[in-house]
Amino acid sequence: MEExxxxxxxxxxxxxxxxxxxxxxxxxxxxxTVSRALNDYADIAPETRRRVAEMAAQMGYAPxxxxxxxxxxxxxxxxxxxxxxxxxxxxxxxxxxxxxxxQEATLEGWTLTVASSNSRxxxxxxxxxxxxxxxxxxxxxxxxxxxxxxxxxxxxxHVPFVLFGRxxxxxxxxxxxWYDVDGAAAMRAAVARLVGLGHKRIGFVGPPSAYNFAxxxxxxxxxxxxxxxxxxxxxxxxxxxxxRAGGARAARDLLDLPDPPTAILYATDATALGAYDVARExxxxxxxxxxxxxxxxIPEGRMVDPPLTSFAVDSRHAGERLAALLIAQLxxxxxxxxxxxxxxxxxxxxxxxxxxxxx
Amino acid sequence: MEExxxxxxxxxxxxxxxxxxxxxxxxxxxxxTVSRALNDYADIAPETRRRVAEMAAQMGYAPxxxxxxxxxxxxxxxxxxxxxxxxxxxxxxxxxxxxxxxQEATLEGWTLTVASSNSRxxxxxxxxxxxxxxxxxxxxxxxxxxxxxxxxxxxxxHVPFVLFGRxxxxxxxxxxxWYDVDGAAAMRAAVARLVGLGHKRIGFVGPPSAYNFAxxxxxxxxxxxxxxxxxxxxxxxxxxxxxRAGGARAARDLLDLPDPPTAILYATDATALGAYDVARExxxxxxxxxxxxxxxxIPEGRMVDPPLTSFAVDSRHAGERLAALLIAQLxxxxxxxxxxxxxxxxxxxxxxxxxxxxx
DNA sequence: TACGCGACCGAAACCGGTTTCGTAAAGCCG
DNA sequence: CGGCTTTACGAAACCGGTTTCGGTCGCGTA
Numbered sequence: 195m196e197e198x199x200x201x202x203x204x205x206x207x208x209x210x211x212x213x214x215x216x217x218x219x220x221x222x223x224x225x226x227t228v229s230r231a232l233n234d235y236a237d238i239a240p241e242t243r244r245r246v247a248e249m250a251a252q253m254g255y256a257p258x259x260x261x262x263x264x265x266x267x268x269x270x271x272x273x274x275x276x277x278x279x280x281x282x283x284x285x286x287x288x289x290x291x292x293x294x295x296x297q298e299a300t301l302e303g304w305t306l307t308v309a310s311s312n313s314r315x316x317x318x319x320x321x322x323x324x325x326x327x328x329x330x331x332x333x334x335x336x337x338x339x340x341x342x343x344x345x346x347x348x349x350x351x352h353v354p355f356v357l358f359g360r361x362x363x364x365x366x367x368x369x370x371x372w373y374d375v376d377g378a379a380a381m382r383a384a385v386a387r388l389v390g391l392g393h394k395r396i397g398f399v400g401p402p403s404a405y406n407f408a409x410x411x412x413x414x415x416x417x418x419x420x421x422x423x424x425x426x427x428x429x430x431x432x433x434x435x436x437x438r439a440g441g442a443r444a445a446r447d448l449l450d451l452p453d454p455p456t457a458i459l460y461a462t463d464a465t466a467l468g469a470y471d472v473a474r475e476x477x478x479x480x481x482x483x484x485x486x487x488x489x490x491x492i493p494e495g496r497m498v499d500p501p502l503t504s505f506a507v508d509s510r511h512a513g514e515r516l517a518a519l520l521i522a523q524l525x526x527x528x529x530x531x532x533x534x535x536x537x538x539x540x541x542x543x544x545x546x547x548x549x550x551x552x553x
Numbered sequence: 554m555e556e557x558x559x560x561x562x563x564x565x566x567x568x569x570x571x572x573x574x575x576x577x578x579x580x581x582x583x584x585x586t587v588s589r590a591l592n593d594y595a596d597i598a599p600e601t602r603r604r605v606a607e608m609a610a611q612m613g614y615a616p617x618x619x620x621x622x623x624x625x626x627x628x629x630x631x632x633x634x635x636x637x638x639x640x641x642x643x644x645x646x647x648x649x650x651x652x653x654x655x656q657e658a659t660l661e662g663w664t665l666t667v668a669s670s671n672s673r674x675x676x677x678x679x680x681x682x683x684x685x686x687x688x689x690x691x692x693x694x695x696x697x698x699x700x701x702x703x704x705x706x707x708x709x710x711h712v713p714f715v716l717f718g719r720x721x722x723x724x725x726x727x728x729x730x731w732y733d734v735d736g737a738a739a740m741r742a743a744v745a746r747l748v749g750l751g752h753k754r755i756g757f758v759g760p761p762s763a764y765n766f767a768x769x770x771x772x773x774x775x776x777x778x779x780x781x782x783x784x785x786x787x788x789x790x791x792x793x794x795x796x797r798a799g800g801a802r803a804a805r806d807l808l809d810l811p812d813p814p815t816a817i818l819y820a821t822d823a824t825a826l827g828a829y830d831v832a833r834e835x836x837x838x839x840x841x842x843x844x845x846x847x848x849x850x851i852p853e854g855r856m857v858d859p860p861l862t863s864f865a866v867d868s869r870h871a872g873e874r875l876a877a878l879l880i881a882q883l884x885x886x887x888x889x890x891x892x893x894x895x896x897x898x899x900x901x902x903x904x905x906x907x908x909x910x911x912x
Numbered sequence: 913t914a915c916g917c918g919a920c921c922g923a924a925a926c927c928g929g930t931t932t933c934g935t936a937a938a939g940c941c942g
Numbered sequence: 943c944g945g946c947t948t949t950a951c952g953a954a955a956c957c958g959g960t961t962t963c964g965g966t967c968g969c970g971t972a
Contacts, residue, residue, distance in 0.1 A: 213957095213958060225875060225923080225958085225959075226919085226922065226961080229961085230921090238920070249915050256685055257621075258959075262959055263927090265961075266957080284647075286645060287645075288916075289643050292669065295592075295668060296635070296668050300682070305688050308667050310652045310656060312656075324664070326570070327615060493573065561942075572927095583951075585952065589930085589931085596949070617928065622957090623930085624956075624957050626957090812928085898927040
């Protein structure tokens with residue numbers, strides 16, 4: 195192996211990377227003292243600490259994370275395993291989500307390592323490898339399930355992680371870190387909005403109930419009905435729907451009921467678009483003969499006619515906060531204290547309106 | 554700092570990670586010999602090499618990349634910087650693309666580190682940090698520009714990289730590694746298809762010409778015209794269009810010409826959807842009064858009526874090959890030998906047909 | 913004035929590998 | 943059968959940091 199390494203700097207510029215020993219020499223100290231000064235050990239004089247910090251900044255010193263890792267076991271890297279086998283493939287939010295994570299991580303001097311899996315087995319193998327090679331210090335787990343195998347798996351290995359979404363239905367999740375958008379509250383608000391417009395029969399179309407968010411949104415729907423004093427009719431609720439075609443089928447089934455709903459609440463925009471297809475088929479006008487409200491705020495919802503009334507989530511913010519929560523946890527914060535619930539933002543479109551006068 | 558580290562294994566299971574010294578001891582060799590055996594040094598007896606490999610497999614030994622990196626400077630990590638300021642935000646392809654990269658990288662024992670930037674300055678700062686911290690060994694650069702600042706930047710730093718797309722117009726790019734889909738060929742084929750249907754006046758709508766793929770696709774369009782013996786009319790070509798609304802504006806401009814085209818070739822599906830909006834506005838039927846062909850193969854193109862005839866690219870394959878090319882380069886292959894050009898796959902829809910009888 | 917105790921820093925071991933260098937044993941050759 | 947190469951491995955340095963362990967110094971106290 196040729197003696198290249200960092201020494202591309204032979205010519206001009208690029209000033210051969212400064213090591214901690216260079217710093218120590220320049221200061222007339224030993225590298226052990228410099229190291230402790232930089233890491234805020236108590237047995238360093240404040241004045242010395244200041245001098246070291248100053249010289250480090252001046253010389254542009256930055257430690258090499260992997261050299262530190264040999265001793266500390268920490269690489270300052272966050273892990274994210276994308277699940278390629280998920281039904282909706284993350285939609286258009288992935289770029290925002292990754293942008294949020296990486297921007298926040300960069301701010302704190304961390305990086306993001308991403309991997310992917312096509313099955314649960316593959317996911318476990320990937321996580322294991324990442325851990326064994328010490329490529330990451332902790333994980334961000336997107337799209338939680340009610341019974342999430344990843345949680346049990348990582349817990350058993352004592353690996354820090356944060357969840358995007360909660361687990362276990364609606365139970366409090368003690369000593370787990372998570373960030374979630376309050377889908378239940380959004381669904382409640384959606385029901386209230388529809389009731390305010392005069393609707394009495396409101397359908398609900400939800401995703402596979404293995405996903406925690408699906409369950410929470412359904413609960414929000416039912417809670418909304420209860421608050422409005424409307425009885426819950428199981429015939430109006432269709433679960434296990436995950437794509438546009440499924441959303442269309444659900445709409446047909448609901449509209450074919452003896453006493454069909456005048457409004458349908460969809461748990462996701464992608465499925466709500468199916469209602470537009472059915473409306474076209476049957477000559478119904480969305481927002482007039484059929485009202486629709488959904489959740490996610492995908493760009494496509496703004497492009498259809500009429501625009502979809504939807505509760506938008508800020509994926510970028512989610513990424514930022516998840517990164518921040520995980521980093522905090524890795525720095526020693528108590529996981530149980532790292533939980534955030536934010537509200538979705540209503541984006542009114544033209545897809546909801548008063549029910550038709552004579553049904 | 555407590556003595557935790559890997560020794561969570563005090564109870565059962567988790568068998569304290571096996572180090573190279575454990576391997577050496579079990580074999581009755583020194584760790585230097587074991588290391589050289591594992592790294593295929595010439596001065597190791599074949600029989601010894603075999604024994605070491607066998608024992609390593611048996612004991613489940615895997616070196617820690619960062620410990621190796623202290624000496625070698627290599628961390629077996631690929632870098633990807635997402636450009637958040639790009640006009641189209643990667644669309645729905647990002648998950649596939651990342652899936653391809655990570656699956657291939659995993660196969661070879663590498664990982665992917667992703668970062669993001671909102672501007673050129675931020676991109677350079679991010680790359681510099683990743684390099685300085687030795688978090689990555691090389692980069693994958695998506696979405697190349699005709700004059701790509703990233704290429705000059707990384708070249709000056711002697712950092713290995715591969716391009717998704719070519720640079721510098723259509724020139725051969727010597728000593729650069731790249732993977733690209735032959736957009737020009739697709740556009741030529743599209744023109745031929747339209748001419749075969751009877752079209753004589755064919756418009757073209759392209760993305761910002763700073764992007765290399767935009768230029769190549771335009772050249773393909775013009776080459777297609779030439780092959781068909783149709784003169785090129787500059788009025789029929791509109792560039793710098795990057796979204797659906799822009800695609801709609803372009804369609805209006807083209808249709809408002811004194812001698813309007815009967816078919817429009819769009820360089821991207823996202824912009825082609827704008828033609829559907831205009832068709833609805835003006836009561837034109839796509840595939841009848843107006844033919845449309847485009848490129849990308851986004852899922853939404855399959856959902857519109859009629860389905861969009863488009864040339865689909867396989868983003869997952871692109872990710873896989875880019876990862877493979879970069880890894881090969883990092884292993885010492887000559888960059889100039891690492892260039893791949895693949896063809897897009899035509900997905901016929903209903904958006905193209907014979908021109909109307911009387912224009 | 914002798915003693916004890918913090919405060920502060922240096923010396924050296926250590927982390928898990930890689931690479932250089934030296935050398936004993938085996939093979940080659942006449 | 944002895945000298946000269948090879949062959950194949952061990953010993954030790956090294957990579958860039960962190961952490962442990964002492965030891966010196968100044969100062970308050972008896």
